[in-house]
Amino acid sequence: MAETRIFDGAPEAGFGDYVQLLKPRVMSLVVFTALVGLLVAPVRLHPVEAFAAILFIALGAGAAGALNMWWDADIDAMMKRTRGRPVPSGRVTGSEALGVGMALSGISVVMLGLATNLVAAGLLAFTIFFYAVVYSMGLKRITPQNIVIGGAAGAFPPMIGWVAATGSVSLEAVLMFAVIFMWTPPHFWALALFMKEDYHTAGVPMLTVTHGRRVTRVHVLVYAVLLAPVAIWAAATSLGGPFTMAVSIGLSLWFVKGGFDIWRRDETMAEADKYAVEKAFFRFSLLYLFVIFAAYLVEAALKLNGLGGW
Template identity: 65%
Template sequence: MSDVSVETGTYEAKMGDYFALLKPRVMSLVIFTALVGMLVAPVPVHPFVGFVAILCIAVGAGASGALNMWWDADIDAKMKRTVGRPIPSGRVQPGEALGIGLALSGFSVVLLALATNFFAAGLLAFTIFFYAVIYSMWLKRSTPQNIVIGGAAGAFPPMVGWAVATGGASIESVLMFALIFMWTPPHFWSLALFVKTDYGDAGVPMLNVTHGTRSTRNHILVYTFLLAPVAIGLGFTSIGGPIYLATAVVMNAWFLKGAYKVWKRDDADAEADKFKAERAVFKTSLYYLFAHFVALLVEGILRTTGAGGVA
């Protein structure tokens, strides 16, 4: 069956097109970090309540993605990396994306409040607002620090997960937030170095566009250095332990080594080998975050089973 209406010549959106609006890749990271935040908390959560909570957080993340795609449709159409998204490709209409984003936002926040507590629901609502309004509508197009400040949106999920269990915040949840917050700039700036024409063509004031690649390389190294003590420090809290500390030391050494390689290079070096070091740091950053949260989860399981961890 054709996806194009014979009568109108318009494309008929499929379920997959609407699902793509929710940014499933980003959603998977949100689900994972929120789940870890909830499971490592000192207060146990009933499995059914936990399932509903993670579902709400996932839907809230998807709502943020839909609202972001609605607002950014014009610049998405100018970038090779995003031109195939549902709105610029014509598969979903902007009004549909806006309606889906608003509906899912309300649904996720209200259901989370009813299933868990108002603090967790309020934090989820603020996360959606921060990503859709503060980051997408304001920071992204107005300042090269868009990724630095806007990174808070992606850092809130483990705090929400922790709040589901405890009804509040703590040094542990704040440090999980800080880990993702400090990780975000070097993660995205390393990507920006090898997709620089995309951001420039779209008029997005990414650091490499406004201040040049040398400044971007400097910032990547500085933020990677600042990230290390945050990541390692988390290991000395109640949710840390020897497995997490070993993971943090190894991963931060690996990340710093890659950032140093990127810092030493110039544009000629990067273009000569097709941004090999920059691509490697971006790839490392993905392993980096996953490894830290897996280690936290392992420590949590060991504590629950009485097999180890920090008391």
């Protein structure tokens, strides 16, 4: 009997393509911030519970990523950076991405609820809903403030980590949320200034396209200035201590200075040095968030040894 093979052009999806659906790079940031939220909380979880909590928070974030890839396949197909993703490249069908996203959403929420508590599970469910429905389906294609709204979804993981340990939302959890929420817009708009992506082809209203680069520079500065008091307030709560306060003040001042440098420049100056200042600000913004959250962790470790804290 002759063997029949069908070649439909698209290469078959491997296991890695399904992993790509979950946006592993975003997940790594989620793992880090959720882990910090969980470890700095005043309640200790058993290591197995803590591991399960982080795993299912990350899986929930991955599920939201898969739903986003299902919904945004049309946009992704039009932009160079995202054209190679599993759905637009045809390796994974849209309905498969939808299925993976829905199944993992359910598994991650139920398992987080069983491993820790229902408040954390509810927050995770809300985060997935917020990212997939409110952001991806709702506001991303409508408003140039889409980055601000998407940032809220990225700001939830440390709060969920905290709630997984303590069972309730407190000021510290809200402030960790607020730090990431205020940090996201300047971080992404700095990137938008020098990446010059083809958002307009895809019809996504990016601030650089809708309101111009001048307005974007103003926005970067305003958010950098607004972030500073939030970060310093967070360091003044039980999250921080003298060490965290010093780190937060120092980094925030430097962040505001970076925002000011961006605001001061126009496109001719930026073109002249190939967006050196914008690129440096973007790199520093990554360092900023990492070091601030690492400082909460260091402060918590110091407190365990009778040092640090207020």
